[in-house]
Amino acid sequence: MISAWKSAICEEYTHVFKEGIGRGGRLTICENEMLDTDNPILTITYYTKVTFLLQDNEASLNSFEEIFPLLKAKVEKERDETHVNCTDSEEEGPVNPTPSPSEHQLRDSLALLELDFTEFRERTQAKLPDAHNTNIYIQELKDELQQLKKNTSSSITELTRTIRDLQEENRTLRLQLCRLEEDTEKKGENFSRQLQEINDQLQKNTKDITLHYNTAPTTDKPNATNTECEPTTNLQQHRPHLPDLNLIQMFSSSWTLMENSWIPRNSSHTKESLQSDVAQQAMPTRSSENSQDTPHNSSENEAV
Incomplete structure (x- = not known):
């Protein structure tokens, strides 16, 4: 079923970029053969349980809505042909057991979870800055840290020199005081x-x-x-x-x-x-x- 929709969409649109994501895939419809995925006409995300997600502006969505009946007719025609082929093969082979309702519910739940996870990942990636800006920001932080280390080292050196000068001056004053006390004692x-x-x-x-x-x-x-x-x-x-x-x-x-x-x-x-x-x-x-x-x-x- 998914392959039928993919084939119909690729026949309708000329420039389509295909990529796989998890348990599904993504079809990015571009304007020209350069396949510029940054400025697409329409983005279609599909999942294993025939769940499709369309993303773009309102004009693109309206255009897809107009051609949707044609695409659906192509998919149903291909499905009928596939069903006939499957019937012939079933008559020749053993009969497969039908899936239970609980299995259908479980598969539907997994498909919805996969859809939510894909939306969350796309939004997170959109909010994160690109790698170039991140590298520039990291380099600026490194430069600021290096300048801060340099200023701190200069301040420590200056303070050490000042303390050494004060200690020398204190030593000189103590010697003068001792000499003055000795002179005073001798005079007394x-x-x-x-x-x-x-x-x-x-x-x-x-x-x-x-x-x-x-x-x-x-x-x-x-x-x-x-x-x-x-x-x-x-x-x-x-x-x-x-x-x-x-x-x-x-x-x-x-x-x-x-x-x-x-x-x-x-x-x-x-x-x-x-x-x-x-x-x-x-x-x-x-x-x-x-x-x-x-x-x-x-x-x-x-x-x-």
Whole structure:
């Protein structure tokens, strides 16, 4: 039956492209002998259970509908001829059993499933892009991935270089900090040593001055009569002037506070200046002693 329809269609249309699909086939009717299947006039898909599927525009379907009675007449004529031949052969051969209704239903169901599967495959292939566009898209993705890898590698290299520079700068700053701490410690020790020397020198000078005035020679004792008549102020004037201990402590405290500030470089000159200032305040001048001794001598002359 299918072969009869195929023969009738091929006789009606000149340029037909035939191909098999699963349990059936496809007839693509083209315009010319080039058999351009991309722009067909009509596409007829048939299956094993004499099921046909026509696909194309409305004009082509209307044209096929007009010639359908002629095609049907050809198929029926060929079927009758085939039936006569089959009858003759049946008389000569054994009788075949007739198929049961369940077998007919099963075959019809399989034919419908095959038709649905063919439609699904055709729609899926139509939606998928062609191989050329797919290759172009894959190549673009590869190029983008390669560029991304290159940019990432450049960023990693730059970050590594920056980290290395920062580590070197940190190492340099640490060395400078250690040197600064060492210099500060040395300066602090130097200042403490100089201050201690000054304090020791001050204490030594204070002891020397005190010892000097305690061991100084005294003047001749006057008579009892003159001593009784002299006022007590003369004794206070002849008493040696001792150094002021509060003043010495004040100088010592001042030098202690200067430990964290500054100390003049010419420390020997500073020591001599400080010693001379303390000596001037602690020791009375020789002229004042002479002036104090003059009234006492005059009083002794008067008594004699």
